[in-house]
Amino acid sequence: MLRADEIKDIVIKSLVRNGISGDAYTLGPTEQRDGRRVDMLYLPLDKLKESLAPVLVEVPKKIDKDFMGRVIRYALNVFDATGSYPPLVVISTAGFSSKRFRDTAFNQKENDPFYAHPCQSWAESTKFYTPESTAIHMDKDPLDKMMALCHVFFMQEKNIMLLEKYNDTSIQAIYKVTLDIGSTGTDKITKLTADVQSFCDSVECQLEKILNENNGKRQLKYAKDAVHFVRQFKRPCLPSADECAVTPIESACEQQESEDLIFVKEKRRTNAGRFNWANGYIEGRTEGLFQR
Numbered sequence: 001m002l003r004a005d006e007i008k009d010i011v012i013k014s015l016v017r018n019g020i021s022g023d024a025y026t027l028g029p030t031e032q033r034d035g036r037r038v039d040m041l042y043l044p045l046d047k048l049k050e051s052l053a054p055v056l057v058e059v060p061k062k063i064d065k066d067f068m069g070r071v072i073r074y075a076l077n078v079f080d081a082t083g084s085y086p087p088l089v090v091i092s093t094a095g096f097s098s099k100r101f102r103d104t105a106f107n108q109k110e111n112d113p114f115y116a117h118p119c120q121s122w123a124e125s126t127k128f129y130t131p132e133s134t135a136i137h138m139d140k141d142p143l144d145k146m147m148a149l150c151h152v153f154f155m156q157e158k159n160i161m162l163l164e165k166y167n168d169t170s171i172q173a174i175y176k177v178t179l180d181i182g183s184t185g186t187d188k189i190t191k192l193t194a195d196v197q198s199f200c201d202s203v204e205c206q207l208e209k210i211l212n213e214n215n216g217k218r219q220l221k222y223a224k225d226a227v228h229f230v231r232q233f234k235r236p237c238l239p240s241a242d243e244c245a246v247t248p249i250e251s252a253c254e255q256q257e258s259e260d261l262i263f264v265k266e267k268r269r270t271n272a273g274r275f276n277w278a279n280g281y282i283e284g285r286t287e288g289l290f291q292r
Contacts, residue, residue, distance in 0.1 A: 064097035
């Protein structure tokens with residue numbers, strides 16, 4: 001959800017003033033150079049890099065010492081990659097691991113819906129949103145867009161009607177974004193499932209033919225066809241240097257050419273001159289063909 005333009009716009013406007021919106025930022029890589037992965041990184045457009053800093057967003061379940069150790073490393077990695085300390089936005093669904101940890105390491109100014117943390121050496125600023133820090137701000141009507149986003153993350157309800165604030169326009173807009181994302185993902189998954197099922201059915205059919213065939217030459221041909229089919233299936237996703245044309249295995253419901261016809265075509269292809277049908281028939285019979 002954090003990748004959607006509408007969500008990016010909400011986060012950026014909550015951090016950057018002076019009319020700066022999400023359009024000033026693009027999605028950055030979530031995998032860092034040391035292999036660590038962040039939830040989301042927004043990078044300013046090239047023409048704005050001198051005036052805007054990258055924005056780091058994390059959505060952990062709980063804020064504890066382990067999380068703080070990780071997120072500080074994330075922020076320093078962003079600094080190493082961009083030369084700028086990022087503002088950090090944290091939306092925690094379960095809040096702090098303990099009241100003592102919260103009170104000793106974080107502070108909340110009056111009327112702020114978030115906690116802050118001393119960060120001069122690793123981040124430009126920090127905002128830690130929790131259910132407790134935002135509670136008094138959830139009574140406003142309409143909700144601030146950042147509060148609406150936090151509320152959606154906190155509640156984690158798939159159905160908007162299960163939310164007390166389901167009539168809020170900002171929450172409705174956020175749910176529309178998640179619905180659009182979910183629909184696109186569902187379409188892709190449905191197609192992938194159908195493709196995989198078709199692939200498995202075809203391979204199963206070919207393996208059964210190999211198991212049921214006593215003739216070694218035909219078993220070998222069936223096996224080669226299976227290998228060619230698998231390579232063809234993989235090619236769109238995993239480009240291969242092998243670009244030779246292959247013929248896919250026919251589906252279980254389609255009728256393949258008979259082995260008799262395959263034998264005759266191969267003999268006519270490999271024998272120059274006029275084809276001797278009598279000799280071909282005798283040779284085929286010795287290989288178990290022409291039994292009908």
